[in-house]
Amino acid sequence: MHCCKKIKQALIKQLSACFVACVLALFAATAFAGNSSLNIKSAELLALDDVYVLNADVEMKFSEKIEEAISKGFELNFLIEFQLAKPRKYWFDDEIVTVTHNVALTYHALSRQFLVIRGDQQKAFVRLDEAMDDLSYVSGLKVFHSAEIEKGESYKAALLMRLNTKKLPKVLQGDAIGSDDWKMSSQRFEWVPSLGKPESTK
Template sequence: MKLLEANLTLHRAWQALLWLVLACALIGHTALVHAQQDSFTRIKAVKLEPARNAQHPGWNLAAEFDIQLGQRLREALDRGLPLQFAVDFKLTKNRWYWMDEETASASYTLNLSYNALTRTYRLAMPSGVYNVARYEDALAQMVRVVDWPVLRKDQVKMGEPYTAQVRFRLVLTELPKPFQISALVNSEWDLSSEWLSFEFTPRQELLK
């Protein structure tokens, strides 16, 4: 009888442990999904276009992003922490005998801040400075890059293939030290897209 009771107790203990493990797994999965949905960025569209300035022939980059700041980033921003973002571009040429050669690179910086006194968001970009009352309006300016000069004609060889890459990221090194440390252990601060790669072959006739 005592042996039977002991077996039942052990069986119930194992059941409780299994339920606990399953619950932890579900909670962890839910938290992971929530974190992924809470803060993210991805590249929706990107292309290289011939520059309109005939005196400085080359190519400009146009891109569109899908960006959402997570709760921690929004709270930090609204409490006065300025955030710096960057759009990175690089062009490489494949070399079968060695590592790929980096032909050109450039970064496009965006500085977003909030003024509690005027209750306005300030977005400083190479294309200009915008002061808006709503966060959504500032974000609408951030998600598009238009006519950004990234490549000169003399940096490439016509008719030869290259690989272009673009990404969007939060510049963690510009944050105060305590926030940099927090960013190392908190994925909500890691607002960086994957590098988007596409093939590019410069052609002389497109620059005319």
């Protein structure tokens, strides 16, 4: 009987621990679900005639507050920041090229379409997830000319994408300060392009 009692107590403790762990995991998942995120999955440089273009695949998630702001017609502006530098052993890297590109996302209530705007070009989508798929893929973005680099030299490329909160309407800027719902900035994605040969990433 004494042995059975010990087994029963051990099972109760184990079940209690599992319950607490499940509750904590559910709480963490719920808390995380409300946050926005940006993550660069891959990036590459391709030679196109005398120009190098950037392709990148980005994973993004919008919080409920951001989705609500889009549905109300507020425009969101994202910055794509690319840098090419020549590494130097005993000093700071020599910056060769820095390019900043703006991409906007907005909702047009009359046509009930989501618009992704790149410069003077825009694409229309019926659903938000379709617009996000287009927004999250950087394709054929011209970043520098081949004349700006030297053959045989080693270079380091870096890419960052973030929500430009400074361009948010004033009514939203107050909410965006210090809020996880509006924190959308990717990691600094770095890789070593061979500029014409297969690239290695890290």
